[in-house]
Amino acid sequence: MILRLFFSELRLLSRNKAQVLNPLAFLFLGVMLFSVGVPSTVQSNGIYAGAVLWFIVLLTNLLALDGLFRRDYDNGVLEQILCASEIPFMVILMRIFVHWLHTGLLITLLAPLLGLALGIEAHALPVVMLALLLGTPALSFIGATGAALTVGFSRGGVLLALLVLPLFLPVLIFGANVINDAVAGIDNTAQLYWLAFISMVAFTIGPFATTVGLKISVQLQ
Amino acid sequence: MFLREFWHKLGSPKWFYQISTGWMIGFAVAALVLLVVGMVWGLAFAPADYQQGNSFRIIYVHVPTAMVAQSVYISMGVAGIVLFVWRMKLADVAIAACLPVGMMLTALALFSGGVWGRPTWGTWWEWDGRTVSTLVLLFLYIGIYALREAIPDITLRGRASALVAIVGTINIPIIKYSVDWWHTLHQPGSFSLTEKPTMPVEMWAPLLVMVLGMYCFAGYIILARMRIEILLREQRTQWVRGLVA
Numbered sequence: 001m002i003l004r005l006f007f008s009e010l011r012l013l014s015r016n017k018a019q020v021l022n023p024l025a026f027l028f029l030g031v032m033l034f035s036v037g038v039p040s041t042v043q044s045n046g047i048y049a050g051a052v053l054w055f056i057v058l059l060t061n062l063l064a065l066d067g068l069f070r071r072d073y074d075n076g077v078l079e080q081i082l083c084a085s086e087i088p089f090m091v092i093l094m095r096i097f098v099h100w101l102h103t104g105l106l107i108t109l110l111a112p113l114l115g116l117a118l119g120i121e122a123h124a125l126p127v128v129m130l131a132l133l134l135g136t137p138a139l140s141f142i143g144a145t146g147a148a149l150t151v152g153f154s155r156g157g158v159l160l161a162l163l164v165l166p167l168f169l170p171v172l173i174f175g176a177n178v179i180n181d182a183v184a185g186i187d188n189t190a191q192l193y194w195l196a197f198i199s200m201v202a203f204t205i206g207p208f209a210t211t212v213g214l215k216i217s218v219q220l221q
Numbered sequence: 222m223f224l225r226e227f228w229h230k231l232g233s234p235k236w237f238y239q240i241s242t243g244w245m246i247g248f249a250v251a252a253l254v255l256l257v258v259g260m261v262w263g264l265a266f267a268p269a270d271y272q273q274g275n276s277f278r279i280i281y282v283h284v285p286t287a288m289v290a291q292s293v294y295i296s297m298g299v300a301g302i303v304l305f306v307w308r309m310k311l312a313d314v315a316i317a318a319c320l321p322v323g324m325m326l327t328a329l330a331l332f333s334g335g336v337w338g339r340p341t342w343g344t345w346w347e348w349d350g351r352t353v354s355t356l357v358l359l360f361l362y363i364g365i366y367a368l369r370e371a372i373p374d375i376t377l378r379g380r381a382s383a384l385v386a387i388v389g390t391i392n393i394p395i396i397k398y399s400v401d402w403w404h405t406l407h408q409p410g411s412f413s414l415t416e417k418p419t420m421p422v423e424m425w426a427p428l429l430v431m432v433l434g435m436y437c438f439a440g441y442i443i444l445a446r447m448r449i450e451i452l453l454r455e456q457r458t459q460w461v462r463g464l465v466a
Contacts, residue, residue, distance in 0.1 A: 145388055149381055153371055162367055163385060166360040167392050169353075170399035177403065194402075198395060209388055212305075216381050220372065 005091055009098040020102045023064040027107065030056040031117050046119030050179030053118055054172045057107055057132065061139045062164065064103045065147040066157050068095065069214065073151045079218050082211075092214065093207045096144045104136025120183060127182035127192075134192055135175045137199040141206030142167050148213030152220035170198055232309055234451045235460050241444050248441035255434030263427035270424075276340040279333055281428055285435035287330035287355060291393070293323035293439060294358060297365075298390025301383030311447075313379030314454070316386060318446035320369070322439055324362040330355055350400040357396055361389045375454070 013020060034052050072078040082088050107114075111129045120128060146164035150156030178191040230236045263281035270277035297319045304312035334352060335345045346352070365382050372378040420428075455461045 142388075142392075145384070149368065149384065159364075159367055159371060162360070163364040166357045166364065166396075167389070169357055170392075170395050173399045173403045194399070201391070201395065205388065205391060209384060212384055213381070216377050216384070219377055220374065 005094040009094050023060045027060045049118040049120045050176035054175040065143045068147045069151045100140040108132040124182035131178040134195040135171045138202040141202035145209040148210045152217040245444040248437045252437035259427050259430035279337040281431045283333040285432045286326045289435045289439045290326035293319050297386040301386040304383040314447050314450045318443045327359045354400045
């Protein structure tokens, strides 16, 4: 059943390419705008690279989150999912997992490009990818809770950011820190463990909290 | 047995309203006494710091507000759990009452921190670990506040804000560790359960009095707000009409 859910989510996603591509376009746009805006002395040495990369990843994730449940909420599918007494949790878990695939995992795969654009040296790129791989699940699983609670409002975007961004702070701190240390050649396993830990916590509570949030939002209609 | 009965009775707003009159007065008197004693003691009688001089005295406002601000958020998280597990109406009343109090205390802690930072660190604002975690706390409060404002239905509003409070409370330790880890300029916490204070007793005793006073003050304000909220929500019932008439 899990596999079937997974493939149906993937199929849904493949029919809605804008949902995947628009955040990615935003990602590159953000990196470009930053790089053009800073003075050229800062541009090439990458001291801000860790912070900027993670900041743009957070925003990209946030943009994608807004559409996570929106369509299903509007056309009533969400209510059907929640009414089916046993599976809602699994469906929601799969939904969030697929969201991570097309934000977190995809960004991880594109990270070398982004890193080079931001002036991160090539020797640090594997660590950058590893940090994104370990840190981004936390963004999806925490963010989904916020998306679930705000899906009932027609303009929930700002509220979503307000609820979720403070909770993203630890990921930003360890994520940016790991990149800075990797660039400087300092040992960075501790931060990577931290990122994995935060993702684990988010994975444990996120799907439950999201289900509860969706149940609240459905009653708002 | 007694506790269990008490717990069941808490489900009744009317019972709570009646019983909390005494608690409220108790907190108010304790807060008044402790705050006045602590303030006079701390500002006039405690010795000046050998390094910071008299400017250190803002500790007697800064530390209590920061401590209570955090405790109020955590108690909101606890109230959230109570709301989900026992569906107790009173828990949402507690969240509604804690929210503005905690928000104001957090803002006050940030402000007093800035005032203290100017003479000692030479800056009003520094992106320091504990400053940032307090700022995040303020944003967490604002998030719940904005969410509550957006939801018209009173039951759903309670459940939604309880969920956010619970998730936020789980995150607070992670946020604290991460920012401390990040970098910190702050002096270490003034009180710890396991170690002796580094300050001399003449300095920390008034601080302790102020902390306790601030807790009592917050307790008083929260209870008072809860009572008003109960009256508002139960305004159609017989007992409230009898009370107001």
